[in-house]
Amino acid sequence: MTLPDRRRKRAWRRGLxxxxxxxxxxxxxxxxxQEAPPANHWSxxxxxxxxxxxxxxxxxxxxxxxxxxxxxxRALRYGDLxxxxxxxxxxxxxxxxxxxxxxxxxxxxxxAARAANNGALPPDLSRIAATLPGGADAIVAILxxxxxxxxxxxxxxDNPFVPGGRIAMPPPLHAGQVSFTDGTKAxxxxxxxxxxxxxxxxxxxxxxxxxxxxxxxxxYGIVLLVLTFMLKRKVWRDVR
Amino acid sequence: MAGPRHDDVxxxxxxxxxxxxxxxAAEAPVGPLSYGRFGGPPTSDLxxxxxxxxxxxxxxxxxxxxxxxxxxxxxxxRNLNHLWNFGAFITVTLVLMILTGLFLALNYEPSxxxxxxxxxxxxRQLPSGWLLRSIHMAGATLFFAALYVHIFRSLYYGSYKxxxxxxxxxxxxxxxxxxxxxxxGYVLPWGQMSFWGASVIVSAVSAVPLLGHALAALLQxxxxxxxxxxxxxxxxxxxxxxxxxxxxxxxxxxxxxxGSNNPAGIEARGPGDTLPFHPYYxxxxxxxxxVFLLIYAALVFFAPGWLTEADxxxxxxxxxxPAEIRPEWYFSPFFxxxxxxxxxxxxxLLAGLSVLLLCLMPWLDRSPVRSARYRPVYRPMVIVLAMAxxxxxxxxxxxxNGIWLLLSRIAAGCWFGFFVLLPFVHRxxxxxxxxxxxxxxxxx
Numbered sequence: 247m248t249l250p251d252r253r254r255k256r257a258w259r260r261g262l263x264x265x266x267x268x269x270x271x272x273x274x275x276x277x278x279x280q281e282a283p284p285a286n287h288w289s290x291x292x293x294x295x296x297x298x299x300x301x302x303x304x305x306x307x308x309x310x311x312x313x314x315x316x317x318x319x320r321a322l323r324y325g326d327l328x329x330x331x332x333x334x335x336x337x338x339x340x341x342x343x344x345x346x347x348x349x350x351x352x353x354x355x356x357x358a359a360r361a362a363n364n365g366a367l368p369p370d371l372s373r374i375a376a377t378l379p380g381g382a383d384a385i386v387a388i389l390x391x392x393x394x395x396x397x398x399x400x401x402x403x404d405n406p407f408v409p410g411g412r413i414a415m416p417p418p419l420h421a422g423q424v425s426f427t428d429g430t431k432a433x434x435x436x437x438x439x440x441x442x443x444x445x446x447x448x449x450x451x452x453x454x455x456x457x458x459x460x461x462x463x464x465x466y467g468i469v470l471l472v473l474t475f476m477l478k479r480k481v482w483r484d485v486r
Numbered sequence: 487m488a489g490p491r492h493d494d495v496x497x498x499x500x501x502x503x504x505x506x507x508x509x510x511a512a513e514a515p516v517g518p519l520s521y522g523r524f525g526g527p528p529t530s531d532l533x534x535x536x537x538x539x540x541x542x543x544x545x546x547x548x549x550x551x552x553x554x555x556x557x558x559x560x561x562x563x564r565n566l567n568h569l570w571n572f573g574a575f576i577t578v579t580l581v582l583m584i585l586t587g588l589f590l591a592l593n594y595e596p597s598x599x600x601x602x603x604x605x606x607x608x609x610r611q612l613p614s615g616w617l618l619r620s621i622h623m624a625g626a627t628l629f630f631a632a633l634y635v636h637i638f639r640s641l642y643y644g645s646y647k648x649x650x651x652x653x654x655x656x657x658x659x660x661x662x663x664x665x666x667x668x669x670x671g672y673v674l675p676w677g678q679m680s681f682w683g684a685s686v687i688v689s690a691v692s693a694v695p696l697l698g699h700a701l702a703a704l705l706q707x708x709x710x711x712x713x714x715x716x717x718x719x720x721x722x723x724x725x726x727x728x729x730x731x732x733x734x735x736x737x738x739x740x741x742x743x744x745g746s747n748n749p750a751g752i753e754a755r756g757p758g759d760t761l762p763f764h765p766y767y768x769x770x771x772x773x774x775x776x777v778f779l780l781i782y783a784a785l786v787f788f789a790p791g792w793l794t795e796a797d798x799x800x801x802x803x804x805x806x807x808p809a810e811i812r813p814e815w816y817f818s819p820f821f822x823x824x825x826x827x828x829x830x831x832x833x834x835l836l837a838g839l840s841v842l843l844l845c846l847m848p849w850l851d852r853s854p855v856r857s858a859r860y861r862p863v864y865r866p867m868v869i870v871l872a873m874a875x876x877x878x879x880x881x882x883x884x885x886x887n888g889i890w891l892l893l894s895r896i897a898a899g900c901w902f903g904f905f906v907l908l909p910f911v912h913r914x915x916x917x918x919x920x921x922x923x924x925x926x927x928x929x930x
Contacts (some may be wrong), residue, residue: 261553273547281559293788320603320826321603321606321607321610322610323610323611325611326611355535370801371604372799373796373800376791376796376799377796377797377799377800391716413871445500449799450791451609451610451619452609452616455616456616456620456787457787457788458588458788459617460783460784460787460788461787463781463783463787464783464784464787467752467776467779467780468780470776471773471776471777471780472773472774474769474773475773476772477769477773478770478772479768479771481765481769482766482770484770485564485761485766
């Protein structure tokens, strides 16, 4: 049996046995020790949700100063940051004149990333709020849920919000790590919330346009519905 | 003006159209030259009141009179209910899929290295790309939803029966083509579900007796699903979209030969039983379409992630098998049948057979009565068939153990039982009295 055959057969069997999704990069281990993340209130949840721009911008600052040391966001280009409410001038400064350039990745490829991180692969964060079960709530819970800042095993930290309760990422957020230009105090809870907002934006960057356009389209459609209903009634009135 | 062509439509006593003097009766050829072929004067089938330019065009290329005959005058049974709107829904969705698909294809890169990133770029950087892609993705769901309702409407009202067998078979062909297109399309973003879903399907294809391995090798085009497969899937997806449009043309052509079936299942007997397509059914289809498009818009703008697997936003990784490989909901009923069978090739065989049996409906059902309304035995059977389909759909989305495995086996049993019993139903069934005309069957 060739390798692809075996893989396919394995995929087949796994397709038959449904298990909770194990997010890439989190320590894969038997499920059971995982706690559900506490629910937060998010301005972007619900069918008419919008993003909190200052929070998005602070979240980007947290990503740029802390997360981006290990995590890439390969799908994003500097120009996309206009969606955070940044001005052209701010985008140009960040991008050093190249708004079409992708955000820089910390490692050239997965092998290099693993080599620098005790064999663990820090996942790309472009869509993490969509692919991580629990979304933004889970991001906040993981970032602030460490039971201890010391490893319980080499390269393993105790965190009840990941499958198996062990994560390879050391506690990333510390008070005063980032200085926010809007004067907000950079405590870990604030930073976790802001970066989770930013990652939620990155996972659905067009949420606001989508909602705005959607309301207009539905309004137009309902007016059209009333008109077509009246037209149909009028046309069919003489059918006996 | 006289000629066998329009005699059957409008009679030969119309005055010649203004500005079309050369078409006077005296000069009109008879017999084989009446189409204006080989020197005969051009004739138009439009009514005399039409503008001269329309006559000029129609005499040379009779599309206007064709449209008029088939979409304006087309006599349509007067009692069609809103289930007859779904063909129009499918047609409109197909047009939307082809249009959005064209723009997506212009920005898509069919390669292992570029596919995922190009879809991300469409979603993030291409102006309105997110909207095009969202319309295209929600379109797949609505296409299948409308298709399944359309098929069950045909089953319930016996629209597959003589003389509509080829209408039914072109419809079945369309269903297979749509399924193939949806599968190829789902692979293109090259996310984890794309890759592993394709792996499961290629594996299932290879389990087909005799041809399986050759077919799987043809699809995969190499030792592993990679650049060759993506390229093939992209070309096939693109090609099939237009091929479907072509077969829809045949389907509609076949429909317009026999005319539409109707809820009573008896043929329209005269002008009292029919209404011209326009304005009666253009307005009724129009109303249905607005409701359909409202649901479509609600999905696109307020629930785009509702019917897609979030895992497909992870790039394909042949080294990491996802814990859960689940098909899109529209393949779920067949996936459930496949898993309900303990043997792998048996499962593939039965899943395939479950759809192929549908093609035999015109010959398995021996009753002369069409509509389930007048068939006391067939009616509960076809309702059970629909329930079995929905149960299989739900079972395919759940883990195949415990109650869901049991339910999927019972539902699969009902599905196949339907086709086994069908040829004998007419022997035990006493149909209710059929109405003489449609106005009596469904008074307005």
